[in-house]
Amino acid sequence: xxxxxxxxxxGDGIGPEIMNVTLEVLRTAGRRxxxxxxxxxxxxxxxAIDAAGDPLPVxxxxxxxxxxxxxxxxxxxxxxxxxxxxxxPEAGLLRxxxxxxxxxxxxxxxxFSQLLDASPLKSELVAGVDLIIVRELxxxxxxxEPRGIEFIPEGNGEREAFNTMLYRExxxxxxxxxxxxxxxxxxxxxxxxxxxxxxLETSMLWRSRVSTMAASYPDVEFSSMYxxxxxxxxxxxxxxxxxxxxxxxxxxxxxxxxxxxSGSLGMLPSASLGDGTFPAIYEPIHGSxxxxxxxxxxxxxxxxxxxxxxxxxxxxRPDMADAIELAITNVLDxxxxxxxxxxxxxxxxxxxxxxxxxxxxx
Amino acid sequence: xxxxxxxxxxGDGIGPEIMNVTLEVLRTAGRRxxxxxxxxxxxxxxxAIDAAGDPLPVxxxxxxxxxxxxxxxxxxxxxxxxxxxxxxPEAGLLRxxxxxxxxxxxxxxxxFSQLLDASPLKSELVAGVDLIIVRELxxxxxxxEPRGIEFIPEGNGEREAFNTMLYRExxxxxxxxxxxxxxxxxxxxxxxxxxxxxxLETSMLWRSRVSTMAASYPDVEFSSMYxxxxxxxxxxxxxxxxxxxxxxxxxxxxxxxxxxxSGSLGMLPSASLGDGTFPAIYEPIHGSxxxxxxxxxxxxxxxxxxxxxxxxxxxxRPDMADAIELAITNVLDxxxxxxxxxxxxxxxxxxxxxxxxxxxxx
Ligand SMILES: CC(C)[C@H](C(=O)O)[C@@H](O)C(=O)O
Ligand SMILES: CC(C)[C@H](C(=O)O)[C@@H](O)C(=O)O
Numbered sequence: 254x255x256x257x258x259x260x261x262x263x264g265d266g267i268g269p270e271i272m273n274v275t276l277e278v279l280r281t282a283g284r285r286x287x288x289x290x291x292x293x294x295x296x297x298x299x300x301a302i303d304a305a306g307d308p309l310p311v312x313x314x315x316x317x318x319x320x321x322x323x324x325x326x327x328x329x330x331x332x333x334x335x336x337x338x339x340x341x342p343e344a345g346l347l348r349x350x351x352x353x354x355x356x357x358x359x360x361x362x363x364x365f366s367q368l369l370d371a372s373p374l375k376s377e378l379v380a381g382v383d384l385i386i387v388r389e390l391x392x393x394x395x396x397x398e399p400r401g402i403e404f405i406p407e408g409n410g411e412r413e414a415f416n417t418m419l420y421r422e423x424x425x426x427x428x429x430x431x432x433x434x435x436x437x438x439x440x441x442x443x444x445x446x447x448x449x450x451x452x453l454e455t456s457m458l459w460r461s462r463v464s465t466m467a468a469s470y471p472d473v474e475f476s477s478m479y480x481x482x483x484x485x486x487x488x489x490x491x492x493x494x495x496x497x498x499x500x501x502x503x504x505x506x507x508x509x510x511x512x513x514x515s516g517s518l519g520m521l522p523s524a525s526l527g528d529g530t531f532p533a534i535y536e537p538i539h540g541s542x543x544x545x546x547x548x549x550x551x552x553x554x555x556x557x558x559x560x561x562x563x564x565x566x567x568x569x570r571p572d573m574a575d576a577i578e579l580a581i582t583n584v585l586d587x588x589x590x591x592x593x594x595x596x597x598x599x600x601x602x603x604x605x606x607x608x609x610x611x612x613x614x615x
Numbered sequence: 616x617x618x619x620x621x622x623x624x625x626g627d628g629i630g631p632e633i634m635n636v637t638l639e640v641l642r643t644a645g646r647r648x649x650x651x652x653x654x655x656x657x658x659x660x661x662x663a664i665d666a667a668g669d670p671l672p673v674x675x676x677x678x679x680x681x682x683x684x685x686x687x688x689x690x691x692x693x694x695x696x697x698x699x700x701x702x703x704p705e706a707g708l709l710r711x712x713x714x715x716x717x718x719x720x721x722x723x724x725x726x727f728s729q730l731l732d733a734s735p736l737k738s739e740l741v742a743g744v745d746l747i748i749v750r751e752l753x754x755x756x757x758x759x760e761p762r763g764i765e766f767i768p769e770g771n772g773e774r775e776a777f778n779t780m781l782y783r784e785x786x787x788x789x790x791x792x793x794x795x796x797x798x799x800x801x802x803x804x805x806x807x808x809x810x811x812x813x814x815l816e817t818s819m820l821w822r823s824r825v826s827t828m829a830a831s832y833p834d835v836e837f838s839s840m841y842x843x844x845x846x847x848x849x850x851x852x853x854x855x856x857x858x859x860x861x862x863x864x865x866x867x868x869x870x871x872x873x874x875x876x877s878g879s880l881g882m883l884p885s886a887s888l889g890d891g892t893f894p895a896i897y898e899p900i901h902g903s904x905x906x907x908x909x910x911x912x913x914x915x916x917x918x919x920x921x922x923x924x925x926x927x928x929x930x931x932r933p934d935m936a937d938a939i940e941l942a943i944t945n946v947l948d949x950x951x952x953x954x955x956x957x958x959x960x961x962x963x964x965x966x967x968x969x970x971x972x973x974x975x976x977x
Contacts, residue, residue, distance in 0.1 A: 329813060343813045373740050373851050394756070394780055395814055402816050405783060413783040414820035418756055421767060421775040449867075451691060451705045452757055454764050458776035481871035482902075488850055488875040489735050505811075506868055509843035513850040540844075 257568055258291040260320035260532070262313065262349075265299040265342055266541025267551035267604075268326030274553040274608035275324070275560050278577060281615050286573050293320060297349065298328025298342030298541075308345025314352055318531060322567035323353070325536040326556055330543040338400075351391050355525035355534050356424070357431040358390040359562075360508045362491075364515050367585040370596045371516030374488065379514050384494040385439075386511060387432040388504025389425075390525055393455075394418040395501045418455045420500065425462040431526065432498035433470045443474045443495035447483040447503055459500065480507070487511050508538055519552030519593040522559035524566050533567050535559040549603045552591035554581060557611065580614035619930055620653040622682035622894070624675065624711075627661040627704055628903025629913035629966075630688030636915040636970030637686070637922050640939060643977050648935050655682060659711065660690025660704030660903075670707025676714055680893060684929035685715070687898040688918055692905040700762075713753050717887035717896050718786070719793040720752040721924075722870045724853075726877050729947040732958045733878030736850065741876050746856040747801075748873060749794040750866025751787075752887055755817075756780040757863045780817045782862065787824040793888065794860035795832045805836045805857035809845040809865055821862065842869070849873050870900055881914030881955040884921035886928050895929050897921040911965045914953035916943060919973065942976035 259279075263272040276292060283290050295313040296304045304310075308328070317323045328342040338344060349355075363383045369376040397417030405411045429446070436444040446463045448456035460477050467475035478486065480503045486493060487507060491514050499507060512518040518539040525534040537555030545551060557577065564574040589610050590599040602610065621641075625634040638654060645652050657675040658666045666672075670690070679685045690704040700706060711717075725745045731738040759779030767773050791808070798806040808825045810818035822839050829837035840848065842865045848855060849869060853876050861869060874880040880901040887896040899917030907913060919939065926936040951972050952961040964972065 334813075338814070338816055338819065341813060347814070373736050375735055375737060378735050397777065400816050402820050408783070411784050412820065413781060414817045415759065416780040416815050416817050418778040418780060419775060421770070422773050449864075451696075451703060452700070452709070453778050454700055454762050455776045455778050457700065458764050458774065481867045484846065484868045484872035485875055485880065488872060502811075503868075505843045506846045506865075510846035510850060510872060513847055518847065 254287050254289050256289045256291060258293065258320050259563070260317040260323040261292045261294045262297040262323065262325040263294065263300070264297050264326045264328040264541065265330050266327060266543045266546040268328070268541055270547075270549060270604050271537070271551050271553040271556040272324070272326045274604060275556045277608060278557050278611055278615065279560055281612050282573050282577055285576070285615065286570070288570070288573070297325065297345045299330050299333045301345055302333055302336075302340070302342060308340065308342050309348045314349065317349065317353065320532050322532045322563045323349070323534040324560060324563060325534055327537065327539060327541040329541045330546070347395060350525060350534065351396065353531040353534060354391060354527040355531070356389060356391045357428050357526045358388040358504065359435070359524045359526065360386040360388060360521065360538055362386065362508070362511045362514050362521065365520065365585055368516045368520070368594055371594045373513055374491075379491060382491045382514050384491065384497060384511070385435065386497045386499065386504060386508045387428065387435065388508060389428040389500050391501075392420050392424045393501035418453065418502070420455050420459060422458065422462055425459050426466065427528070429463045429466050429498060432496055433466060433473055436473045436496040437470065439495055441474075441495045442472055444476075445483070445494055445497050446475070446477045447480050447497060447499040447507065448477065449480050450477070451479060463498065483507060484510060487514070512538065517552065517593040519555050519591065520558070521555050522562050524559070524562040526566065533563070535563040549605055550592055551604045552593050553604055553608055554591075557581065576615065580611050583614040584610045616649055616651050618651045618653060620655065620682050621925070622679040622685040623654045623656045624659040624685065624687040625656065625662070626659050626688045626690040626903065627692050628689060628905045628908040630690070630903055632909075632911060632966050633899070633913050633915040633918040634686070634688045636966060637918045639970060640919050640973055640977065641922055643974050644935050644939055647938070647977065648932070650932070650935070659687065659707050661692050661695045663707055664695055664698075664702070664704060670702065670704050671710045676711065679711065679715065682894050684894045684925045685711070685896040686922060686925060687896055689899065689901060689903040691903045692908070709757060712887060712896065713758065715893040715896060716753060716889040717893070718751060718753045719790050719888045720750040720866065721797070721886045721888065722748040722750060722883065722900055724748065724870070724873045724876050724883065727882065727947055730878045730882070730956055733956045735875055736853075741853060744853045744876050746853065746859060746873070747797065748859045748861065748866060748870045749790065749797065750870060751790045751862050754782050754786045755863035780815065780864070782817050782821060784820065784824055787821050788828065789890070791825045791828050791860060794858055795828060795835055798835045798858040799832065801857055803857040804834055806838075807845070807856055807859050808837070808839045809842050809859060809861040809869065810839065811842050812839070813841060817862075825860065845869060846872060849876070874900065879914065879955040881917050881953065882920070883917050884924050886921070886924040888928065895925070897925040911967055912954055913966045914955050915966055915970055916953075919943065938977065942973050945976040946972045
């Protein structure tokens with residue numbers, strides 16, 4: 254019997270509902286593959302603010318450090334929207350990423366042939382898309398100092414707000430290396446780096462480092478693209494992309510946009526990897542969806558697929574990941590759909606119902 | 616006879632080709648409506664670097680200041696890509712916007728019923744879209760100081776690059792006011808402000824100022840949205856938007872993305888307005904397309920439509936703007952298309968051919 258110790262952070266909003274289903278799926282897969290799970294649950298985000306006055310309590314962080322991997326659902330909600338930037342639920346998530354040095358956020362975007370109708374894009378453009386966004390996750394304007402809101406000197410009471418977009422060479426290099434190595438494992442071996450090097454110094458340094466590294470990967474077909482153009486090209490012709498490398502802020506925007514290729518944010522998992530010193534974090538790319546929280550309506554598949562990324566990248570169990578992915582495929586083939594991916598003639602399920610179908614298929 | 620003095624900046628790449636056609640259209644419309652044009656042409660961007668060693672020569676700027684409006688095509692190209700940030704073609708454009716205090720960049724996005732096929736989005740989602748992005752244009756990380764690339768103290772030769780995202784209250788207020796006033800003139804009276812207030816102080820100040828102003832416009836249906844969500848919603852269901860207000864960097868990304876709703880960047884004009892002290896700038900939102908420059912393949916319609924915005928906003932000639940827009944509609948109805956909007960069964964035209972068709976229709 255293999256044993257794995259996983260930190261489980263359900264977070265806020267729909268988080269507890271989708272995490273519940275995900276743990277059930279892992280437990281069932283565990284029985285089939287002779288794996289015993291030790292799930293260490295802890296609060297993060299708004300739940301942690303309410304319980305402990307801190308969006309990332311020290312107990313939660315140390316529990317994460319002791320685990321082999323961190324499985325996280327989502328954080329945030331209107332209840333905590335008026336707190337200052339360091340006290341918000343989101344600050345807990347950002348500190349977790351930073352403390353675990355999870356600098357490379359992998360966001361695979363692929364289409365499910367059963368869900369082509371769910372995409373707002375024309376089916377012939379999205380069928381067969383298989384791209385992955387590598388988003389830098391512990392730098393950029395998310396973390397740069399100085400930041401704040403201050404009165405302008407001699408501004409007669411006027412205030413200004415500022416953040417710092419910042420990258421050092423070593424931060425660029427380490428995430429670029431992840432992206433190039435990843436590109437080498439993929440059939441097309443393409444890498445497109447996205448920046449705004451026609452305006453920003455941060456992007457100029459980014460472009461020059463990544464281009465330099467490209468010379469050491471002659472088998473990778475490398476290109477650079479401006480972020481405004483990339484935002485357009487992702488919609489215009491997504492099949493042109495294989496691996497897309499970008500910074501934290503641009504990656505946030507582009508990956509949510511790219512989710513529309515698969516039809517729903519509710520289908521997209523992510524993996525946030527460091528250099529191996531600390532456990533990696535696995536989380537869906539969607540948010541906490543306060544509007545449907547507690548209603549058993551959410552799509553748990555992005556969270557379940559995040560668990561399959563954990564099985565692949567942290568636990569070296571591709572067999573279990575394959576089995577769970579197959580179960581999801583079967584359930585989609587049978588026509589079961591949550592509301593976000595519903596289309597005519599399909600069978601609408603709530604969160605726990607679709608979970609049960611996946612368990613049956615397993 | 617009315618006389619109008621216009622600064623004409625053809626810029627780089629496809630700029631001269633599309634500007635040529637645009638001026639022909641204005642001349643023909645002028646004959647019909649008894650308007651005499653004084654076109655003052657000057658170099659900007661790469662052309663100005665080559666001619667005068669400066670992407671915005673003082674002569675160009677002072678000529679712009681003496682005009683009633685500035686009509687600009689596009690700047691940039693690989694030839695000047697290795698220059699430093701302050702010497703690039705783009706720096707000339709950015710300085711022009713700043714010097715003329717053109718802080719409110721209006722980017723209308725609408726669909727042409729004749730071009731629904733050209734959009735990568737499903738036709739039923741884009742038919743009838745009529746939204747306008749109000750992008751702040753003289754602040755944000757585009758202009759914030761400090762900025763640069765420096766060696767890290769004690770960094771053993773490692774460098775870091777930084778830019779400053781920055782907004783003062785008065786900068787937010789003046790562009791927000793343009794957006795609210797604009798929303799008041801539109802049938803749906805909706806305004807959605809886009810930011811990243813769950814992470815950035817700059818966005819928190821933005822959100823708090825814009826929300827405060829919303830209270831003075833009770834007839835406007837106001838909402839705020841995070842930029843990652845907005846990037847998704849623009850593709851998911853664009854009809855939900857009417858006026859979209861956002862900062863310089865987010866606006867750059869979202870407006871290029873939104874161009875796919877109309878099917879091509881080649882159809883989208885923009886107007887950059889200040890408080891009236893200086894002339895406004897009218898320019899297509901597309902770039903200089905170096906790959907097709909000099910080949911007479913470009914779509915001049917975004918540039919021509921920018922001229923119609925000039926007729927409306929700066930010259931108070933809605934009659935002429937209507938006539939030109941009608942001519943474009945007729946040409947599209949007749950099935951003439953440039954390459955970027957070509958679809959099966961239509962007649963492919965090059966840049967000057969489509970220009971001739973528009974002149975005939977006028
Ligand atoms: C919740 C928020 C802080 C977060 C981010 O911006 O990184 C989210 O949007 C994401 O993409 O994971
Ligand atoms: C050319 C570039 C500097 C410019 C910008 O980023 O503003 C362009 O992309 C635009 O949108 O007008």
